[in-house]
Amino acid sequence: AFPKRVKVVEVGPRDGLQNEKNVVPTPVKINLINMLSETGLQVIEATSFVSPKWVPQMADHTEVMQGINKLPGVSYPVLTPNLKGFQAAVAAGAKEVSIFGAASELFTKKNINCSIEESLERFDEVMTAARAASIPVRGYVSCVLGCPYEGKISAAKVAEVSKKMYSMGCYEISLGDTIGIGTPGSMKEMLTAVMKEVPVGALAVHCHDTYGQALANILVALQMGVSVVDASVAGLGGCPYAQGASGNVATEDLVYMLNGLGIHTGVDLQKLMDTGTFICNALNRRTNSKVSQASCRL
Amino acid sequence: ESQASGLPEYIKIVEVGPRDGLQNEKVIVPTDIKIELINRLSKTGLPAIEVTSFVSSKWVPQMADHKEVMRGIERHPGVQYPVLTPNLQGFHSAIAAGATEVSVFGAASESFSKMNINCSIEESIEKFEEVAKSARNMNIPVRGYVSCALGCPYEGNIIPAKVAEVSKRLYSMGCYEISLGDTIGVGTPGSMKRMLEAVMKEIPLSALAVHCHDTYGQALANILTAIQMGVAVVDSSVAGLGGCPYAKGATGNVATEDVIYMLNGLGINTGVNLCAVMEAGNFICAALNKKTNSKVAQASFNNGTI
Numbered sequence: 001a002f003p004k005r006v007k008v009v010e011v012g013p014r015d016g017l018q019n020e021k022n023v024v025p026t027p028v029k030i031n032l033i034n035m036l037s038e039t040g041l042q043v044i045e046a047t048s049f050v051s052p053k054w055v056p057q058m059a060d061h062t063e064v065m066q067g068i069n070k071l072p073g074v075s076y077p078v079l080t081p082n083l084k085g086f087q088a089a090v091a092a093g094a095k096e097v098s099i100f101g102a103a104s105e106l107f108t109k110k111n112i113n114c115s116i117e118e119s120l121e122r123f124d125e126v127m128t129a130a131r132a133a134s135i136p137v138r139g140y141v142s143c144v145l146g147c148p149y150e151g152k153i154s155a156a157k158v159a160e161v162s163k164k165m166y167s168m169g170c171y172e173i174s175l176g177d178t179i180g181i182g183t184p185g186s187m188k189e190m191l192t193a194v195m196k197e198v199p200v201g202a203l204a205v206h207c208h209d210t211y212g213q214a215l216a217n218i219l220v221a222l223q224m225g226v227s228v229v230d231a232s233v234a235g236l237g238g239c240p241y242a243q244g245a246s247g248n249v250a251t252e253d254l255v256y257m258l259n260g261l262g263i264h265t266g267v268d269l270q271k272l273m274d275t276g277t278f279i280c281n282a283l284n285r286r287t288n289s290k291v292s293q294a295s296c297r298l
Numbered sequence: 299e300s301q302a303s304g305l306p307e308y309i310k311i312v313e314v315g316p317r318d319g320l321q322n323e324k325v326i327v328p329t330d331i332k333i334e335l336i337n338r339l340s341k342t343g344l345p346a347i348e349v350t351s352f353v354s355s356k357w358v359p360q361m362a363d364h365k366e367v368m369r370g371i372e373r374h375p376g377v378q379y380p381v382l383t384p385n386l387q388g389f390h391s392a393i394a395a396g397a398t399e400v401s402v403f404g405a406a407s408e409s410f411s412k413m414n415i416n417c418s419i420e421e422s423i424e425k426f427e428e429v430a431k432s433a434r435n436m437n438i439p440v441r442g443y444v445s446c447a448l449g450c451p452y453e454g455n456i457i458p459a460k461v462a463e464v465s466k467r468l469y470s471m472g473c474y475e476i477s478l479g480d481t482i483g484v485g486t487p488g489s490m491k492r493m494l495e496a497v498m499k500e501i502p503l504s505a506l507a508v509h510c511h512d513t514y515g516q517a518l519a520n521i522l523t524a525i526q527m528g529v530a531v532v533d534s535s536v537a538g539l540g541g542c543p544y545a546k547g548a549t550g551n552v553a554t555e556d557v558i559y560m561l562n563g564l565g566i567n568t569g570v571n572l573c574a575v576m577e578a579g580n581f582i583c584a585a586l587n588k589k590t591n592s593k594v595a596q597a598s599f600n601n602g603t604i
Contacts, residue, residue: 180597183563184522212556212593213563216518219487245597253515260486260516290515294483294548 003227005264007043009174009204010036010251012279013064014045014079016236018057019247020283026060028282030067035275036233037071040266041251045098046076049085065092077138081112083125090133097130098138099123101165103158104147107178111142120164127169139170140206144190145182145217148241155193163197172202174230177217179241180210184220191224204228207249209288210239214249215257222263229254234276235288250289252276306530308567310345312477312507313554315582316367317348317382319539321360322550323586329363331585333370336379338581339536340371342574344554346378348401352388368395380441384415386428393436400433401441402426404468406461407450410481414445423467430471442473443509447493448485448520451544458496466500475505477533480520482544483513487523494527507531510552512591513542517552518560525566532557537579538591553592555579 013033017024024032029047036044046068052059061078070076070093077096080086089097101119102108108116123139130137143150144158162173175194177187187205194203205221205228207214218229235250255267273292280287287293316336320327332350339347349371355362364381373379380399383389392400404422405411411419426442433440446453447461465476478497485493490508497506508524508531510517521532538553558572576595583590590596 183560185564210593210597211559212518212553213560215515216522216560219519219522239597242597246593250515256514257486257516257519261488290513290549294513294542294545296547 002222002261002263003225005227006222006258007228008041008251008254008265008267009043009045009228009230010041010233011045011206011230011248012036012233012236012251014048014058016232016234016248018048018055019237019240020057020285022283023057024282026063026067028279029060029064032275032279032282033064033068033076035271035278037069037074039271039275040268042073042266043075043077046078048079049089049092049094050079050081062088062092065089065094080126082122083129086126086129090135094135096136096138097126098140099126099165099170100140100142101161102142103153103161104143104150106149107143107147110149116161120168123165124168131169136171137169138172138174139165139168140174140176141165142176142178144175145177145186146179148179155190158190159193159197162194166198166202172204172228173198174204174206174228176206176230177208177214179239180208180213180247182207182217183213184216187217187220188224191221191226195224200225201227204230206230208239208247209235209249210242210245210247215253218249218254219257222261233272234280234292236279236283246288250276250287250291252289252291256291304528305525305564305566306528308530308569309525309561310531311554311557311568311570312346312348312531312533313339313344313536314348314509314533314551315339315536315539315554317351317361319535319537319551321351321358322540322543323360325586326360327585329366329370331582332363332367335536335578335582335585336367336371338578339575340374340377342578343568343570344377344575345569346380349379349381351382352392352395352397353382353384365391365395368392368397383429385425386432389429389432393438397438399439399441400429401443402429402468402473403443403445404464405445406456406464407446407453409452410446410450413452419464423471426468427471430473434472440473441475441477442468443477443479444468445479445481447478448480448489449482451482458493461493462496462500465497469501469505475507475531476501477507477509477531479509479533480511480517482542483511483516483550485510485520486516487519490520490523491527494524494529498527503528504530507533509533511542511550512538512552513545513548513550518556521552521557522560536575537583537595539582549591553579553590553594555592555594559594
């Protein structure tokens with residue numbers, strides 16, 4: 001049986017834009033987030049408090065955070081890779097933050113130049129500060145169904161890292177198929193292992209559609225009781241590990257499927273599509289959402 | 299309760315790229331390219347490849363070279379090469395050209411039937427019965443398609459009972475397999491499940507196939523739902539050839555590569571070599587001067603790894 005309600009976590013403005021080539025002006029980012037706020041989405045990942053040296057797209061994090069309309073009932077989490085980022089985020093008005101772990105040692109080394117253990121120690125500082133400020137923290141685990149460097153990732157390792165992040169105080173763990181190579185088979189195996197350590201109510205899936213498997217993988221996760229799904233409007237965000245390939249699953253296509261299953265999301269699909277049209281025009285690119293492509297009468 | 303156990307051990311992939319795929323591509327493909335494509339597909343392990351359509355070239359110019367294609371392809375042992383035959387005339391022409399399996403196309407929507415082949419569902423069934431009768435006399439297997447199984451571009455919602463009714467008519471006249479087509483790709487796992495439940499009351503599971511279009515990105519999720527219910531035959535098109543004639547610019551058929559990738563990941567045997575299919579896809583896309591619709595192909599060729 002499927003969950004009756006699913007919480008859709010919109011990651012377009014952060015994960016999506018971060019993986020788009022064109023740098024988007026601040027007013028466009030703000031308008032994107034404001035439009036998303038009107039669609040009924042409950043969670044919109046707004047930006048990332050990382051050094052602009054590493055992620056130029058997110059250099060305007062403070063302006064974006066301060067510039068957006070914050071609708072009551074909508075959460076605007078931001079990425080905070082370390083204590084410094086956390087403090088900047090809170091100063092800019094953030095009320096929820098996210099931290100990014102990984103189930104692969106090599107990925108962690110290449111991505112943030114330390115081991116998994118060391119990254120968790122850094123996050124501990126953030127957790128302590130967040131707890132003191134009553135700020136909820138969402139934890140991400142990358143490479144849960146495979147790693148661009150290590151290849152296969154054991155389900156047990158994913159469960160281990162998830163458990164650690166949950167025990168540290170993350171209220172939710174988003175399991176990311178970072179390079180989209182997972183299939184319903186590997187998704188099931190991974191979730192079975194993780195669900196032994198973390199309650200299903202605290203789990204989310206973050207599927208990439210690089211191999212076209214995202215909706216099938218999400219379907220399996222839903223069948224196993226997961227009720228939080230990450231997605232990106234218009235499928236923004238390519239895959240940095242496979243040139244020209246797609247990345248995030250499109251929110252429109254996800255909502256279309258959930259609607260068809262009679263699962264409540266609270267999201268207005270038409271408004272979502274309109275938002276996708278807006279940001280694609282601003283980026284001068286075609287949408288990655290098939291629902292949008294099919295619905296467009298151009 | 300595990301949803302994934304109870305999956306078939308083997309799934310037959312029916313490759314429809316050379317017919318359904320090319321028929322819905324704008325560029326007319328030269329005969330020798332069609333033959334080359336089919337010959338390459340024959341070497342991938344695919345058990346069934348829909349070759350062409352014996353319809354009037356006035357209606358479907360892309361398939362005007364049906365005789366030449368049928369006669370020109372290599373016929374690999376163990377591979378079926380079905381062709382579409384909308385009526386008795388087409389059937390005879392197909393047999394004369396060497397066809398050893400044919401397909402007929404019904405629809406679960408009266409409006410679609412009228413718009414597509416200018417007759418009611420009942421009238422079309424009568425035509426197919428003529429074909430089925432001749433085919434039976436000649437020991438030629440007939441595959442039946444039911445279009446608009448999850449929705450119609452004209453009528454919108456299609457009730458599962460209607461799909462079951464049309465499927466039953468085709469099965470009763472002697473079709474060995476019924477391929478249920480989500481013609482405009484509007485279906486979701488919810489509507490797929492309801493439709494299959496209705497059809498499975500009338501047709502044995504082993505005689506069912508699903509033909510999903512990816513116009514709304516739902517194809518793999520819909521196929522997964524079908525195979526979880528025990529369906530073991532899946533239609534697909536190399537490189538996702540074939541756009542949707544009802545939504546300009548939108549995609550159509552699900553890509554064979556993406557289906558095989560999913561089935562491989564589920565440990566389901568198909569007998570098909572994914573790399574070989576990708577190479578065939580690469581070939582036809584170059585010939586058509588277009589990008590592949592297969593995400594697996596996009597990710598693999600750009601990555602340099604497969």
